[in-house]
Amino acid sequence: MAEDILSEIKKDYVLSKLRDEERIDGRKFEDFRKLEIKTSIIEKAEGSALVRLGNTQVVVGIKMQIGEPFPDTPEKGLIIVNAELVPLASPTFEPGPPDENSVELARVVDRGIRESEAVDLSKLCIEIGKKVWIIFVDIHALDDDGNLLDASAIASICALLNTKVPASRFGVGEDYELPIMDLPVSVTSLIVGDKFLIDPTRDEMSVGEKTLTITVDKNDNIVAIQKSGGYLLSESLFEEVIDASIRAARKIREEIIKYCSKIC
Amino acid sequence: MFKPEKLIFDGKRIDGRTLDQLRPIKIEVDFLKRADGSCYLEMGKNRVVAAVYGPREAYPRHIQDPTKAVIRYRYNMAPFSVEERKRPGPDRRSVEISKVSKEAFEAVIMKELFPRSVIDIFVEVLQADAGSRTACINAASVALVDAGIPMKGMLTSVAVAKVDGVLVLDPMKEEDNFGEADIPFAFLIRGDRIESIALLQMDGRMTKEEIKEAIKLAKKGAMEIYQMQREAIMKKFLEEGENG
Amino acid sequence: MRKIVLPGDFLSNNTKLASYGTYVEGERVYAKILGLLEETDNSIKVIPLKGKYTPSVGDTVIGIVNEISANGWNLDINSPYQAFLPASENPETKPGKKLNEVLDMGDSVITKVVNIDPRMKVTVTMREKICRAIRFGRIVAINPARIPRVIGKKGSMIKLIKNELEVQIVVGQNGLIWLNGDRKKISIAEEVIYLIEEEAHTEGLTDRVAEFIRRRKNVQT
Numbered sequence: 001m002a003e004d005i006l007s008e009i010k011k012d013y014v015l016s017k018l019r020d021e022e023r024i025d026g027r028k029f030e031d032f033r034k035l036e037i038k039t040s041i042i043e044k045a046e047g048s049a050l051v052r053l054g055n056t057q058v059v060v061g062i063k064m065q066i067g068e069p070f071p072d073t074p075e076k077g078l079i080i081v082n083a084e085l086v087p088l089a090s091p092t093f094e095p096g097p098p099d100e101n102s103v104e105l106a107r108v109v110d111r112g113i114r115e116s117e118a119v120d121l122s123k124l125c126i127e128i129g130k131k132v133w134i135i136f137v138d139i140h141a142l143d144d145d146g147n148l149l150d151a152s153a154i155a156s157i158c159a160l161l162n163t164k165v166p167a168s169r170f171g172v173g174e175d176y177e178l179p180i181m182d183l184p185v186s187v188t189s190l191i192v193g194d195k196f197l198i199d200p201t202r203d204e205m206s207v208g209e210k211t212l213t214i215t216v217d218k219n220d221n222i223v224a225i226q227k228s229g230g231y232l233l234s235e236s237l238f239e240e241v242i243d244a245s246i247r248a249a250r251k252i253r254e255e256i257i258k259y260c261s262k263i264c
Numbered sequence: 265m266f267k268p269e270k271l272i273f274d275g276k277r278i279d280g281r282t283l284d285q286l287r288p289i290k291i292e293v294d295f296l297k298r299a300d301g302s303c304y305l306e307m308g309k310n311r312v313v314a315a316v317y318g319p320r321e322a323y324p325r326h327i328q329d330p331t332k333a334v335i336r337y338r339y340n341m342a343p344f345s346v347e348e349r350k351r352p353g354p355d356r357r358s359v360e361i362s363k364v365s366k367e368a369f370e371a372v373i374m375k376e377l378f379p380r381s382v383i384d385i386f387v388e389v390l391q392a393d394a395g396s397r398t399a400c401i402n403a404a405s406v407a408l409v410d411a412g413i414p415m416k417g418m419l420t421s422v423a424v425a426k427v428d429g430v431l432v433l434d435p436m437k438e439e440d441n442f443g444e445a446d447i448p449f450a451f452l453i454r455g456d457r458i459e460s461i462a463l464l465q466m467d468g469r470m471t472k473e474e475i476k477e478a479i480k481l482a483k484k485g486a487m488e489i490y491q492m493q494r495e496a497i498m499k500k501f502l503e504e505g506e507n508g
Numbered sequence: 509m510r511k512i513v514l515p516g517d518f519l520s521n522n523t524k525l526a527s528y529g530t531y532v533e534g535e536r537v538y539a540k541i542l543g544l545l546e547e548t549d550n551s552i553k554v555i556p557l558k559g560k561y562t563p564s565v566g567d568t569v570i571g572i573v574n575e576i577s578a579n580g581w582n583l584d585i586n587s588p589y590q591a592f593l594p595a596s597e598n599p600e601t602k603p604g605k606k607l608n609e610v611l612d613m614g615d616s617v618i619t620k621v622v623n624i625d626p627r628m629k630v631t632v633t634m635r636e637k638i639c640r641a642i643r644f645g646r647i648v649a650i651n652p653a654r655i656p657r658v659i660g661k662k663g664s665m666i667k668l669i670k671n672e673l674e675v676q677i678v679v680g681q682n683g684l685i686w687l688n689g690d691r692k693k694i695s696i697a698e699e700v701i702y703l704i705e706e707e708a709h710t711e712g713l714t715d716r717v718a719e720f721i722r723r724r725k726n727v728q729t
Contacts, residue, residue: 005572005584008614009649009684013698016646016691042391043309045344055297059390061344084352086340088315088386090298095338097353138343138352140388142313143296202298301558319560319588330627333588374531374540378562379628381588409514412559412653414540416531417516454516454538494514497542501512501557501709 007206014207018192024203025054030244032199032252037154037259039162047163047178051155054201055145060155061138062163062178066170069125069132077124077132081110083139083152090144106139108186108226109153112215113137115223116184119160123179126172133165135178146202149213153186154256161260184223185252186215187245191231196241198248212238214245218253267442272428279436286422286434286485291403291496293410301411303496305403308436309393314403316411319381333378337366339400341389361397368401368421368450368463374414383413394440395423401450401463406493410500417454418493419462422485423447424478426470431478433485445470449482453490458483510546510709512557513539519552529554544709557709561587561652561682563630567621568638570647570680576608583617586649586682589628593619597633600641616642618678618686638678645676645688648698650705652683657708658701665704665714672721673697696724 010024017024027033033054042048047062069076083106087093098106113119124133137159139152163178190200191210200211210231215224222242227233268278276282287308296302299315306312322328339361343350354362369385385408387400401421408415425435427443440446445468452459470478513519519530520537530552531540539545543554563569563585571583571591580594593611595601600610611617618639619632633639650658659666659679670677675689675697685701687694700717707713 005574005586006649008572009647012646013648013695016695042311042344044347044391048344057296059342061342061390063344063349065349082343082352084342086386086388087317087338087384088296088299088313088340088388091317091320136343136349138349140342140344140390142388143298145297300560321588321590378588379626381628409542410558412541412543412556414531415515416533416538416540418514452516455518497514498512501542 007203010203011206014204018195023197025201029195030198030248032150032248033201035154035252035255037158037256039158039260045159046166047159047161049155049158049162051151051158053147053151053154053199055143056147056151057142058148058151058155059140059142060152060159061140062159063136063138064163064166065134065136066126066131066172067134069129073121074129075125076121078134079110079113079119079121079137080134081106081113081137081139081156083109083141085141085144085148089141093144104226104228105149105152108149108213108215108224109137109139109156111224112153112184112186113156113160116182116215116217118157118180118182118184120179120181124165135160135163144202146205147188147199150186150188150199153184153215154252157183158256158260161256182217183253183256184215184217185249185256186213186224187248187252188213189241189245191233191237194234194237196237196244198244212241214242216246216249220246220250268438270428271439271442272430272432277432277436278438283430284433284481284484286488287436289489289492291406291492293406293496293500299407299411301407301409301413303403303406303410305399305406307393307395307399307402308434309391310389310396310399311391312387312389312396312399312403314385314387314400314407316383316385316404316407316413318383318411319378319413320384322380322382327382328380331376331379333373333375333381333383335366335370335373335375335383335385337362337369337385337387337404339365339387339389339397341392341396345389345392361400364463364465365397365401365404368419369404369408371462372416372419372452373408374416377414394435394437395448397421398423398448398450402489402493406497409497417452417459418490419450420453420486420490420493421448421450421463422482422489423449424482426468426474431474431481433481444468447475447478447482449479449486451483451486453486458486510544512543513545513554514542515540519545525550525552527551527553529556555656556653558651559653561585563587563589563591563621563624563628563682565621565624567681568618568678569621569632569682570616570618570642570678570684570686571632573611573613573615573617576611576613581607581611583619583632585630586652586684589630591619591621591630591632593617593632593634597622597631597635599635611641616647616686618642618680642686645686646694646698648685648687648701650683650685650701652681654705654708655679655681655683657713658685658704660714665717668714668718669697669700669721672718672725696721699724
């Protein structure tokens with residue numbers, strides 16, 4: 001189909017530039033695209049954020065409900081991350097139930113939030129073993145110009161940062177701010193031979209869908225890793241990517257703090 | 265939501281509007297990079313994004329029509345667009361809205377120019393307020409123009425409701441919930457003329473005279489919205505022309 | 509600055525003037541697409557600003573093989589429609605040589621549109637001078653509505669790029685452009701083409717393009 005040939009055509013351009021150690025949009029290998037964040041854009045949601053990473057756009061909305069806790073964590077709230085890659089966002093997305101790509105995306109974002117313990121779930125208990133808050137993080141892709149994953153992760157944490165627990169609406173006390181304890185940042189690199197490009201665009205992805213995502217918490221610990229695509233990764237390149245991802249994550253975290261008033 | 269005792273007070277509505285006044289509207293053209301045409305639109309608290317893809321090859325092949333393009337329209341609500349989280353995926357309401365909206369566009373798109381192809385119109389409701397279907401049609405219409413799709417003219421959509429016995433333009437949530445009737449319209453507009461009706465639904469109860477009045481009121485509102493759609497498109501392409 | 513018109517804008521009462529991008533209903537001529545209005549003494553047309561490529565007989569198009577059948581090749585031509593290149597329309601076809609040895613999946617070719625049937629089945633040929641299989645160089649894709657500007661008035665823009673950069677260029681009406689020559693010069697040419705695409709309907713574009721090329725050449729030498 002037409003869309004496939006257009007990205008096929010871009011491949012030569014990307015590779016030719018790479019031979020001169022350049023990227024087609026002039027960025028350095030370890031640079032993210034321009035990041036713009038708008039929060040509280042959906043009044044009907046408990047929290048929300050629109051993130052633009054270059055031309056990639058994602059909206060995340062947070063809704064909360066009261067439900068039952070898991071039996072093994074009777075005093076903790078729950079987080080459910082869901083992603084919809086709606087056909088509006090790309091000529092290659094199809095309507096229908098979530099496919100493997102949207103499931104993977106939601107799960108990697110979920111792992112970053114969960115493993116960094118970004119949300120203090122112990123503050124979301126209403127009645128031990130019976131009633132806790134359930135947080136729905138709904139990722140809605142609008143425009144996929146590459147690296148939806150990092151854009152979604154950034155939008156998710158930004159939306160959580162400005163979420164108010166709607167206790168009064170549910171008649172269980174007064175509203176309070178969702179307690180946030182960490183700021184995980186996921187950093188995705190496109191692997192091209194022995195090189196890697198952080199925050200790849202759609203055009204760059206034409207050289208092969210081989211990515212490595214490293215999610216880093218505020219203390220530079222790695223909290224999630226996802227190798228995606230059928231390729232073999234060398235140990236030395238893996239280590240290089242970790243170092244670069246930690247550096248890139250620090251920069252992104254600073255920007256998130258700049259945009260979102262609440263700092264943890 | 266509680267029913268206010270009166271929805272109209274001294275000729276003013278509970279949000280302060282006059283009976284024939286639209287909610288604030290904001291339109292941004294070419295909002296998305298990947299789509300062939302796109303539009304972001306706010307109408308009251310509605311926030312919607314429309315994208316057009318095509319004409320493109322129709323898959324699966326059996327949906328192809330050898331004489332004209334197939335039009336598809338998908339109205340979809342984000343889970344966080346409403347008070348109570350909506351489960352992702354189409355429900356009966358979305359399916360019906362998609363059908364009548366698609367038919368409205370089928371009447372204005374010159375589909376016979378593109379046999380065997382498909383034109384996809386996708387609209388995502390990020391936040392729903394009353395009249396989200398009208399907001400979506402207005403956004404889709406701009407996105408189609410932006411995609412370069414040949415059309416007889418543009419579609420512009422607005423609803424009229426009967427509230428406390430009087431007609432109001434572009435009802436908000438309370439008027440929609442507690443009013444006596446609601447009629448969403450979409451009109452084909454060419455230049456400065458409203459030519460015909462492309463979408464028409466109604467629920468509630470009205471007299472024949474009231475319906476005639478409602479059409480008049482809707483036409484007034486549609487003309488104002490049309491001017492805003494037009495300006496947004498002009499602005500986008502004039503700006504582009506001024507670069508450098 | 510030429511006037512921008514939208515679908516449904518009334519253009520004239522003289523239906524004899526109706527030309528590209530317009531339609532007639534009753535005694536009136538309307539615009540059917542978004543575009544720039546161009547009026548002359550004997551025609552009114554709307555030059556599109558956006559839109560997909562729709563094939564027309566005589567067009568040069570660059571296609572990419574996406575299916576090989578018993579009697580020819582199907583080409584993706586960056587359009588709602590595929591094109592068919594019959595084996596007999598490719599001079600490289602030889603008896604005893606398999607079709608995929610002549611042109612394989614993913615190969616690109618420069619072709620001419622020779623026939624379009626009412627169902628938009630498009631047939632192309634390689635039996636013209638400009639046609640060839642592309643075995644080197646690079647293909648660039650842009651919005652097909654911007655192709656006329658890449659060509660320029662009487663080919664002036666394309667001549668400028670060719671002369672300044674000493675690269676070979678074939679422009680497909682379908683938005684695909686073939687570039688051949690020194691790798692670094694091709695890269696500059698590709699950037700120039702994107703610049704033209706971005707600023708297609710601005711004034712003084714030719715001068716800006718010339719300036720851009722000069723600057724980029726200085727950086728590289």
